[in-house]
Amino acid sequence: MNVDDLEELADLHRQEHAAVKTEIRVCTAASCQSSGAQPVLEALTAGCEASEHPGCRVKQVGCMGLCSAGPLVAIAAKDAPLDQAQLYRDVTAADAPEILTSAKTGAPVERLHCPIDMPFFARQQRIVLENSGVVDPNSFKGYVVLGGYRAMVQALTEMTPAEVIAEVTTSALRGRGGGGYPTGLKWSTVAKMPAGQKYVICNADEGDPGAFMDRAILESDPHRVLEGMAIAAYAIGANKGFVYIRAEYPLAVERLKTAIRKAKRAGFIGHHICETEFNFDIEIRLGAGAFVCGEETALMASIEGGRGQPRPRPPYPAESGLWGCPTLINNVETYANIAPIVRDGGDWFAGIGTERSKGTKVFALAGAICNTGLIEVPMGTPLRDIIEDIGGGIPGGKAFKAVQTGGPSGGCIPEAHLDIPVDYDSLKTLGTIMGSGGMIVMDETSSMVEVARFFMEFCMSESCGKCIPCRAGTAQMHGLLDRIVKGEAGAQELALLEELCEVVQATSLCGLGQTAPNPVLSTLRYFRAEYEQRLLDQAA
Amino acid sequence: MTMQRARPSLPSNDKRWKLVNATMRRSGYAEHALIEALHSVQDAFGYLDEDAMIFVADSLDLPLSKVFGVATFYHLFMLKPQGRHSCVVCTGTACYIQGAGALIEGLEQRFDVNPGETTEDGALSVMTARCVGACGLAPAVVIDGQVSGKLDSNALNAKLAGQIKGQIREEIAQ
Numbered sequence: 001m002n003v004d005d006l007e008e009l010a011d012l013h014r015q016e017h018a019a020v021k022t023e024i025r026v027c028t029a030a031s032c033q034s035s036g037a038q039p040v041l042e043a044l045t046a047g048c049e050a051s052e053h054p055g056c057r058v059k060q061v062g063c064m065g066l067c068s069a070g071p072l073v074a075i076a077a078k079d080a081p082l083d084q085a086q087l088y089r090d091v092t093a094a095d096a097p098e099i100l101t102s103a104k105t106g107a108p109v110e111r112l113h114c115p116i117d118m119p120f121f122a123r124q125q126r127i128v129l130e131n132s133g134v135v136d137p138n139s140f141k142g143y144v145v146l147g148g149y150r151a152m153v154q155a156l157t158e159m160t161p162a163e164v165i166a167e168v169t170t171s172a173l174r175g176r177g178g179g180g181y182p183t184g185l186k187w188s189t190v191a192k193m194p195a196g197q198k199y200v201i202c203n204a205d206e207g208d209p210g211a212f213m214d215r216a217i218l219e220s221d222p223h224r225v226l227e228g229m230a231i232a233a234y235a236i237g238a239n240k241g242f243v244y245i246r247a248e249y250p251l252a253v254e255r256l257k258t259a260i261r262k263a264k265r266a267g268f269i270g271h272h273i274c275e276t277e278f279n280f281d282i283e284i285r286l287g288a289g290a291f292v293c294g295e296e297t298a299l300m301a302s303i304e305g306g307r308g309q310p311r312p313r314p315p316y317p318a319e320s321g322l323w324g325c326p327t328l329i330n331n332v333e334t335y336a337n338i339a340p341i342v343r344d345g346g347d348w349f350a351g352i353g354t355e356r357s358k359g360t361k362v363f364a365l366a367g368a369i370c371n372t373g374l375i376e377v378p379m380g381t382p383l384r385d386i387i388e389d390i391g392g393g394i395p396g397g398k399a400f401k402a403v404q405t406g407g408p409s410g411g412c413i414p415e416a417h418l419d420i421p422v423d424y425d426s427l428k429t430l431g432t433i434m435g436s437g438g439m440i441v442m443d444e445t446s447s448m449v450e451v452a453r454f455f456m457e458f459c460m461s462e463s464c465g466k467c468i469p470c471r472a473g474t475a476q477m478h479g480l481l482d483r484i485v486k487g488e489a490g491a492q493e494l495a496l497l498e499e500l501c502e503v504v505q506a507t508s509l510c511g512l513g514q515t516a517p518n519p520v521l522s523t524l525r526y527f528r529a530e531y532e533q534r535l536l537d538q539a540a
Numbered sequence: 541m542t543m544q545r546a547r548p549s550l551p552s553n554d555k556r557w558k559l560v561n562a563t564m565r566r567s568g569y570a571e572h573a574l575i576e577a578l579h580s581v582q583d584a585f586g587y588l589d590e591d592a593m594i595f596v597a598d599s600l601d602l603p604l605s606k607v608f609g610v611a612t613f614y615h616l617f618m619l620k621p622q623g624r625h626s627c628v629v630c631t632g633t634a635c636y637i638q639g640a641g642a643l644i645e646g647l648e649q650r651f652d653v654n655p656g657e658t659t660e661d662g663a664l665s666v667m668t669a670r671c672v673g674a675c676g677l678a679p680a681v682v683i684d685g686q687v688s689g690k691l692d693s694n695a696l697n698a699k700l701a702g703q704i705k706g707q708i709r710e711e712i713a714q
Contacts, residue, residue: 067676
């Protein structure tokens with residue numbers, strides 16, 4: 001099969017629904033489902049069938065982003081992008097008749113209207129999420145109609161593995177799991193290893209509290225991730241892939257399983273993919289609730305069936321990974337970026353973003369903010385724009401206090417630094433990290449010392465226990481923070497806490513321990529007065 | 541020619557063991573199927589008891605210590621039977637900021653149960669999760685597998701009490 005054949009196939013699928021002009025899209029990702037999207041979907045489907053409106057169909061789609069306004073329903077022309085849709089918020093099953101009428105007549109239901117030109121949507125640039133909220137995540141055909149698997153077929157039939165890697169290198173894409181390692185460099189390292197058994201792993205163990213980007217991508221557009229993995233496997237010479245995904249994400253697991261099954265049946269995964277010489281099989285591995293398994297060496301230990309404990313690097317997985325074979329590990333969002341890079345070229349991708357951080361980044365906005373949900377913005381967008389424009393500011397007339405980025409490995413940024421552009425390097429200068437993209441906004445009612453204690457409690461209980469600095473250090477730090485919060489500690493304990501931060505950071509084996517002190521250090525850096533207020537007055 | 545190792549017989553006539561066995565057979569009883577085998581035990585029986593761990597260890601030809609070590613390492617595996625209803629309170633950052641702590645305190649007061657425990661009558665297990673990824677709905681709880689968001693303590697307690705009472709009513713009707 002070549003690209004023209006795929007285009008023919010897409011045309012064939014298009015003809016199946018040739019009569020359909022209008023789509024009523026119901027978001028059935030986890031967040032909207034929790035707000036009651038299922039009854040809405042059922043009511044609309046039943047209503048649409050009963051109304052005998054042949055030009056209209058009801059379709060379930062993935063995340064449209066604005067989770068706080070769910071369940072969301074969009075009316076759009078067939079396969080039109082999200083920004084050309086009429087959006088309805090807080091929809092209930094009782095609203096179905098009105099929505100169906102509006103789909104027929106084109107007159108909006110003012111009561112439910114959610115402006116698609118508000119900054120939350122207008123300021124976004126959707127690359128990773130371009131199909132999210134448009135494609136039916138359970139439909140292989142739907143994905144092909146939207147141009148899916150085109151990049152894979154193009155890579156397999158028109159490009160050599162080296163050319164694929166060159167394109168990814170040109171794009172300057174950096175790992176979206178948080179580390180920010182250049183993806184092209186990682187791929188070429190694995191590709192250079194001697195031929196033989198190699199593996200591709202997709203890290204979907206999104207353990208950062210406050211992050212749900214990977215979940216939303218897998219629930220909304222699972223084929224996009226599979227396509228990215230297949231292209232990676234072709235480029236590095238692997239024939240076997242694993243998706244390591246959290247068992248806490250049952251809907252994502254289910255949709256991914258469906259996607260793998262359908263792609264296999266269509267010959268887009270498996271033996272002789274699209275009638276080429278390339279073989280690639282994908283298996284799902286369920287995590288079992290361990291934050292440390294986000295660490296690549298721990299994740300591999302878990303795939304091998306053991307305790308998810310990291311080991312020292314080198315050797316890096318690129319050299320000796322799963323069962324000692326060269327292994328490529330990338331995060332969900334990284335793979336989701338691959339198809340557009342192959343399709344539109346590395347230069348196009350490199351034209352977006354900042355000097356050293358290219359492309360877009362998906363962020364999960366949560367906490368004390370009006371518009372919670374998922375956004376995708378170009379790298380370099382100022383933090384203030386994200387919080388005030390896109391996020392709509394702080395609810396309840398309260399004042400902004402800090403935004404926490406990067407989960408338990410990150411740090412808190414105060415008001416004074418809000419004008420910083422969001423990219424890997426600028427966040428580092430503030431003592432925090434991009435992480436996988438969780439952003440939690442805190443208002444004036446949050447106590448930063450308590451927030452630090454919360455994160456330390458997290459790191460303490462998630463420490464795998466293998467190395468002493470992390471196992472004992474985090475417990476000691478948590479104890480000290482607890483005493484400071486309760487007003488039982490003095491300046492001496494604070495000094496001890498700071499010293500421990502340095503030790504744990506410098507001597508821990510893996511990323512969990514090395515970054516565990518970050519929330520303490522960053523809150524101490526910007527909110528030291530809050531700590532000092534709680535100290536016992538030694539003189540008194 | 542290699543000898544096929546004899547597989548242990550199923551611990552009891554309970555048909556659910558066949559499901560567990562099928563999971564292990566699918567991977568050729570490979571060592572790396574351990575976590576999947578434990579998942580399938582927990583899916584079938586609700587928790588991992590000693591019999592189950594011995595059976596899995598024998599089937600995969602692993603020392604029991606390794607199976608126990610893996611089962612206790614991961615938060616998701618339960619070594620005790622769970623209540624008829626479960627309530628998982630998300631304690632991720634967004635939920636923490638939006639009041640997950642108050643939900644847990646409320647549960648402790650109303651049902652006399654701490655996180656990780658089951659009520660004495662076996663009606664309700666309360667657990668905490670690190671993040672269920674429903675941050676937009678913080679504070680989020682998962683009641684019997686269904687995610688609910690934006691609940692305060694009173695609403696959560698009322699919902700759980702209703703769920704438990706509903707089941708008792710069904711039992712009486714039968």
